Amino acid sequence: MSSIHLSNLSFSYSVAAPLFTGADADLGPGWTGVVGPNGAGKTTLLRLVAGGLSPASGSVTVVPGEALVVLCPQRVDDPDERIEWFAASWDGASARLRSVLGLDPGDLGRWGTLSPGERKRWQVGAALAAGPDVLLADEPTNHLDGEARDVLAEALADFPGCGVIVSHDRGLLDRITVRTLRIAGGRVETWAGNYSAAREAWEAAEAERRREYDRAKTERRRAERRLRQASQNRAAAEASMIRERRTAPVEDHDARGTMRTGRLAAGERVLGRQVEVTRRAVERADARVASFGMQREHGGPVGLAGEPAPKEWVVRLDLEALRAGARRLTGPVHLGVRRGDRIRVTGRNGAGKTTLLGALAGAATVPPERVLRLEQELSEDETRVRLEAVRSLPPERRGRLLSIVAALGVDPERLLSSDDPSPGEARKITMAYGLAADAWLVLLDEPTNHLDLPSIEALEDALAAYPGALVIVTHDDAFAGRLVRSEWLIEDGEVRVMR
Numbered sequence: 001m002s003s004i005h006l007s008n009l010s011f012s013y014s015v016a017a018p019l020f021t022g023a024d025a026d027l028g029p030g031w032t033g034v035v036g037p038n039g040a041g042k043t044t045l046l047r048l049v050a051g052g053l054s055p056a057s058g059s060v061t062v063v064p065g066e067a068l069v070v071l072c073p074q075r076v077d078d079p080d081e082r083i084e085w086f087a088a089s090w091d092g093a094s095a096r097l098r099s100v101l102g103l104d105p106g107d108l109g110r111w112g113t114l115s116p117g118e119r120k121r122w123q124v125g126a127a128l129a130a131g132p133d134v135l136l137a138d139e140p141t142n143h144l145d146g147e148a149r150d151v152l153a154e155a156l157a158d159f160p161g162c163g164v165i166v167s168h169d170r171g172l173l174d175r176i177t178v179r180t181l182r183i184a185g186g187r188v189e190t191w192a193g194n195y196s197a198a199r200e201a202w203e204a205a206e207a208e209r210r211r212e213y214d215r216a217k218t219e220r221r222r223a224e225r226r227l228r229q230a231s232q233n234r235a236a237a238e239a240s241m242i243r244e245r246r247t248a249p250v251e252d253h254d255a256r257g258t259m260r261t262g263r264l265a266a267g268e269r270v271l272g273r274q275v276e277v278t279r280r281a282v283e284r285a286d287a288r289v290a291s292f293g294m295q296r297e298h299g300g301p302v303g304l305a306g307e308p309a310p311k312e313w314v315v316r317l318d319l320e321a322l323r324a325g326a327r328r329l330t331g332p333v334h335l336g337v338r339r340g341d342r343i344r345v346t347g348r349n350g351a352g353k354t355t356l357l358g359a360l361a362g363a364a365t366v367p368p369e370r371v372l373r374l375e376q377e378l379s380e381d382e383t384r385v386r387l388e389a390v391r392s393l394p395p396e397r398r399g400r401l402l403s404i405v406a407a408l409g410v411d412p413e414r415l416l417s418s419d420d421p422s423p424g425e426a427r428k429i430t431m432a433y434g435l436a437a438d439a440w441l442v443l444l445d446e447p448t449n450h451l452d453l454p455s456i457e458a459l460e461d462a463l464a465a466y467p468g469a470l471v472i473v474t475h476d477d478a479f480a481g482r483l484v485r486s487e488w489l490i491e492d493g494e495v496r497v498m499r
Contacts, residue, residue, distance in 0.1 A: 001029045002067040002133040002162040004049055006188070008058035011044060013420055019044055023058070023188035025181060031156070031163040033173040033195055036183035037409055037452050038424030042166040045183065046071060046136045049164065067133035074138045074423050074450070075377065076119040079111050086126035094129045100155060101125045102148075113324040116143035116376050116446075117349030124152060128159065137165045139423075141172055142449045143376060145349050145475050168452055170195055220285035227278040234275050309339040309366055309440035314469050317363040322495075324355050330493050333359070339440065342470045344480045347490035353473045356490065357443050360471060364441055372439040374430060376446045383426040384419070390429060391416060397436070404432040409455045424450035431459070444472040448479055 004027040012018035019041035034042045047053045048060050050071040062069060070082075079087075086094055087105040098105070101121045107114060108122075124140050137156070141149050149172065156163070157176045164181075167173055173180075173195035180191045180198035191198035314337050321331030329352035337343065337360065345353045354376060361373045378386070390401060402412040408428045415425060427450050442463075448456045456479060463470060463483050474480050487498040 003028045003063050004134065004162060004164065005061045005063065006058070007061070009048070009055050009060060009188070010057045011041065011048060011053065012056055013044075013418060018186060020183060020186050020188050025188060025190045027162060027164060027179070027181070027190075029160075029162050030178040031159070031165055031176045032179050032181055033177035033198075034164060034166045034181045034183065035168075035173070035195065038428065038450065038455065039410055039414065039418075039422045040183040042183055043074065043138055043422055045181075045188075046138055046164060046166060049134070050136055062134055068131070069134040069136065070127045070130050070132035071136040072123050072127045072138060072140060074142065075380075076116065076123045077379070079108055079119075079122065080126075082130060083122050083126040084108065086122070086129045089129065093131070097125045097129050097155065101151060110325065110327065113327055115350045115354060117145060117148060120144060121148060121152065121349075124155070128155060133161045135159055135161060135163045137163065137167075139167055139450065140165065141167060141169045143349070143446060143475075145347075146477075148349055149475070168448075168450075168456075170453075216285065216288045219288075220282065223278065223282040223285045227275070227282050230275045230278045234272055308467050309370070309469070311365065312338055314339050314366050314441045315360050315364050317359055319359065322352055322355055322359060324352065328493075329355060330490055330495055333495055335360075335488070335495065335497075337441065337469050337471060339469050340467075341486065342484045343472070344484040344487045345471065345473045345490065346487055351490040353490060354445055356488075356495070357445050357471065357473060361443055366440050370438070370440040371443070372433075372441070373443040374427075374445060374447055376449060377423075378426050378430060383421055383429070386426070386429050386433070387415075387418075387421060401432045401436050404436055405429065408432070408458055409452060422450070424452065424455070427451065428455065439468055441469045442466065442471070444470070444474070446474055447472065448474060448476045 004025075006023050006025040006027075009023040010018070010021040034045060036042055044053065048055060049062065050069055052071070086098075087103075087108050089095075097103075101124075103122060103125060107118065111119070114122075120140065120143050124137065127135060127137070140156070141152060144152060149169070153172050153175050156165070156172075163176075165173070165177065175194075177194045180193065180195055182189045182191060182198065182202060189202070191201050193201070315335070317333060317335045319331060319333045322329045322333050333356075345356055347353050357373065361371060364371050390398060393401065402416075405415060405428055406412050408431065410425055410428055415421060415429075418425075421429065427447075431447070447459060451459070456476070460479055460482060470483065472480065472484065485499075489496045489498050
């Protein structure tokens with residue numbers, strides 16, 4: 001059976017932003033879940049295993065050396081050779097996977113109009129059909145509806161080799177993984193069990209580590225107090241000896257005076273040694289506190305600007321048909337959004353949810369600068385352009401935007417020093433642009449994709465307090481449950497207002 005071995009592995013995109021150092025791990029058969037904050041290096045780790053990146057130091061070894069390693073990246077912009085082979089192949093495994101995943105080879109001709117969820121099913125199906133020994137899956141359930149997630153989870157659970165999966169889908173991780181690799185604070189740690197079991201273990205370990213850290217800080221404070229007292233005692237002794245010398249008569253050279261001066265000098269030397277001993281104790285206490293490597297944690301409440309529009313209707317949409325390219329998705333469509341509406345758009349992958357959000361943006365009755373639209377994906381070029389735009393903002397605006405980025409769990413300094421933000425970080429940059437503006441209408445397409453759990457909770461809190469109109473497409477039921485009051489279902493060629 002195949003396995004993956006990390007030995008003293010270190011990697012950094014720049015000197016100012018190291019991801020992890022000295023990582024060791026042994027990953028055998030079965031699925032390993034990789035978790036951690038956005039930007040911690042999860043996708044980078046998969047690329048190192050796949051051979052797309054080289055370590056700064058240490059090594060990544062796949063055993064046996066001839067093992068077939070297949071990487072499913074987060075992005076599925078274009079069908080690669082593997083997908084095209086999968087669509088054309090009629091061997092038993094390929095035909096079965098296409099049937100299980102609900103894939104029609106004829107759909108490849110309209111790849112540009114396929115939903116991200118449909119593309120993701122093609123990508124994972126092609127990877128499984130290739131028969132890899134090692135399968136690396138980066139957020140495979142992004143964009144998928146509930147039914148498609150269940151189907152994909154079953155397909156991944158049947159994989160017999162060594163699998164590594166990056167995901168924020170707790171249900172999927174608990175269902176298929178046998179061990180968990182956690183990347184946080186520059187450390188890579190392996191924990192037995194699925195996500196829930198591993199999280200319980202590391203939270204208990206972190207609680208104990210925090211208690212040890214607090215005890216170390218307490219001991220440092222005590223050592224510092226002892227040092228201050230010893231230093232004060234020594235200073236007092238020195239002052240006393242100086243006064244004694246100044247006030248002693250010139251003729252006072254008898255044995256008694258000499259003995260008194262000697263005692264003062266000896267006492268000062270003892271106090272000097274006490275100061276040095278106590279200073280070394282402080283240094284040891286400092287080193288122990290530093291050894292815990294506690295870093296500043298980012299995250300917190302997001303201040304979301306915004307207000308209801310001054311007019312009642314912010315969108316009026318009247319179409320004979322909603323189309324993706326030449327393909328008719330649904331229609332006719334007659335919909336409106338009021339300034340205080342909170343709507344969830346639902347439907348199967350490919351039903352037209354993303355297309356409908358685009359149509360709503362185009363039919364807005366408010367100025368474009370009052371509309372925030374978050375698309376499912378940003379290209380790598382768009383991400384770099386957006387990051388450069390952040391760097392060039394005036395200080396006040398940049399500070400406001402970066403405070404939101406920090407609240408969403410990203411270190412602003414590390415982000416600004418990076419040339420290659422992770423998809424999650426890119427998403428947070430885009431959100432911060434909109435959250436820092438006074439929007440009257442917010443249109444969000446799968447806003448929780450690529451986000452870690454604390455970021456999802458922070459965004460949820462912000463949107464719950466947002467006073468304007470909100471329309472979201474999301475497969476995260478818990479996220480939607482707190483935010484929306486009505487639902488539009490796209491099904492059987494029509495949009496139905498459910499409640």
